[in-house]
Amino acid sequence: MKETDITVTSQYLTFKLESEVFALDVTQVREVLDLTPITKVPRSPDFMRGVINVRGSVVPVVDLRLKFGLSQVEKTLDTRIVVMEISLDGEITVLGAIADSVHEVIELEPGQIEKPPKIGSRWRTDFIKGIGKRDDQFIIILEIDRIFSTDELALVETTEVQAEEADVEQSAEK
Secondary structure, three states, X not given: OXXXXXXXXXXXXXXEEOOEEEEEEXXXXXXXXXXXXXXOOOOOXXXXXXXXXXXXXXXXXEXXXXXXXXXXXXXXXXXXXXXXXXXXXXXXXXXXXXEOEEEEEEEEOHHHEEOOOOOOOOOOHHHEEEEEEEOOEEEEEEOHHHHXXXXXXXXXXXXXXXXXXXXXXXXXXX
């Protein structure tokens, strides 16, 4: 297997979905939150869970399990929301993603990361930056900017606007 285009040692936030360990580049992670009540938004895709309030800002929340075609599970004490920044067409979108659990920030050197296999993979490889190896464990490093299409992120932005408008309407009624 060939090495990836990753040429520097980088830090990654690791989290789990089912029994798989995934990682995000820490430069894209804003914060990790305990699971808070999520306000549903009508007519949004299944993977779009709704919106939350993060210090006065409306942040859309997606369920990565559903986005990746996994079954939805009951939330646990370990369930977290990873708030991250996604770049699309040069614009930054803030998005929360539900993870079964969040583990740690790790450092991986380029030699510890290989390109994802082209066949036999359970996951679509177009949004996988690489497969990290640490001890006897494989870590799927996500290219988070590629997971959501332009149309899906347009839905996220529409959801944000709808939630803000609903918030304004509720405030006006009081």
